[in-house]
Amino acid sequence: MKRIEAIIAILAIVSSTVPALAGEAETASVRNCTWCHGTSGRGFMTAPRLAGQRLQYIENQLLGFAEHTRDNPFSKQYMWGVAAALGPRAAHDLASYFSALTPNAASDGDSQLAARGRTIYVEGIPDSNIASCLVCHGPEAQGVREIPRLGGLSYYYLKGRLEQWGEGYHSAAVSPMPLIASKLSPKEIEALASYLSFVK
Ligand code: HEC
Ligand code: HEC
Incomplete structure (x- = not known):
């Protein structure tokens, strides 16, 4: 009888510490990301914003890395x-954590280029056969399903991403972006990245 009581007591201790440990592990793994991706996932230096990014997109990128x-x-x-x-x-857990955080806009682009960027975002450039970005990324650049949010990402990150596809990076990933982005001129990339950095 004494032994059974002792076992029950041990089980009670174990089961009460498990959730606490799981909680600590979660904060520790989030911190493994936020020391680069910034407090609340709001980006820092070259590490992009993750707050409010689409869950499925984050998971896909982690797989891509x-x-x-x-x-x-x-x-x-x-x-x-x-x-x-x-x-x-x-x-999956980290993607779900970061996607639920409130996004904020970097607003670090050139505001004089934003109007031109908005026109390209909404209409595309029919003469160069460049599709409207809005059709996939949404009217508020908020993304949908596995298509990422672009609104509020930093100018430098967006510019770099749009240049890389044209330079031949990420070509093994199944994505419409290499075809779309490789047709954009440097000026068009600057305008799009500027506009999007201000979108809330
Ligand atoms: C040492 C710094 C560092 C750490 C730690 C780090 N990241 Fe990153 N992460 C980066 C940088 C830099 C990039 C941008 C890569 C590029 O320019 O393509 C990035 C890109 C990403 C992207 C792509 C975002 C997008 O919009 O396409 C995701 C998703 C991501 N990281 C998730 C995570 C997660 C989750 C963790 C924690 C498990 C983490 N990162 C830890 C530096 C870091
Ligand atoms: C046919 C749908 C489609 C169209 C049109 C489209 N995109 Fe995308 N875009 C995607 C998808 C899907 C991804 C995710 C690719 C991946 O998972 O690697 C993406 C990714 C991106 C990213 C990477 C975001 C990040 O966090 O790293 C940028 C930047 C981007 N698109 C900009 C644009 C711009 C600017 C336009 C218009 C000129 C545009 N896209 C048009 C589907 C589209």
Whole structure:
């Protein structure tokens, strides 16, 4: 009888500490991301904003880093190692955590170029056969399903991403973007990145 009571007591202790440990592990793994991606996932230096990004998109990118289909220098340097260490469950939990945070706009583009950027975003450039971005990324650039939010991402990050497809990076990832972005001129990229950095 004494032994059974002791076992029950131990079980009670174990089961009460498990959720507490899980909670600590979660904060620790979020901190593994936010020391680069900024407080509340609001971006820092070259690490983009994750707050309010689409859950499925974040998961897909983590897979892309792990499988090396997202292959520009910063991805290689900063994200390949991080993503290799994440299981699918942790990737899903982190994606769901960051997608639920409130996004904020970087507003760091050139405001004089924003109007031109908006026109391209909404209408595309029919003469150059460039599709409207709005059709996929949504009227408020908020994204939908696995298509990412672009609104409020930083000018430098957006500009870099739009240039990379034209330079041949990320070509192994299945995405319409290499075809779309490789047709944009440097001026059009600056205008789009400027506009989008201000979108709330
Ligand atoms: C050492 C710094 C560093 C750490 C730690 C880090 N990241 Fe990153 N992350 C970056 C950088 C830099 C980029 C931008 C890569 C590029 O320019 O393509 C990035 C890109 C990303 C992207 C792509 C976002 C987009 O809009 O396409 C996701 C998703 C991401 N990181 C998630 C995470 C998660 C989740 C963690 C924690 C498990 C994490 N990162 C930890 C530096 C870091
Ligand atoms: C046919 C649908 C479609 C159209 C049109 C489209 N996109 Fe995309 N875009 C996508 C998808 C899907 C992704 C995610 C790619 C991936 O998972 O690697 C993406 C990703 C992006 C990203 C990466 C965001 C990040 O967080 O790294 C940028 C920037 C982008 N698109 C800009 C644009 C711009 C600017 C236009 C208009 C000139 C445009 N897109 C038109 C579907 C589209």
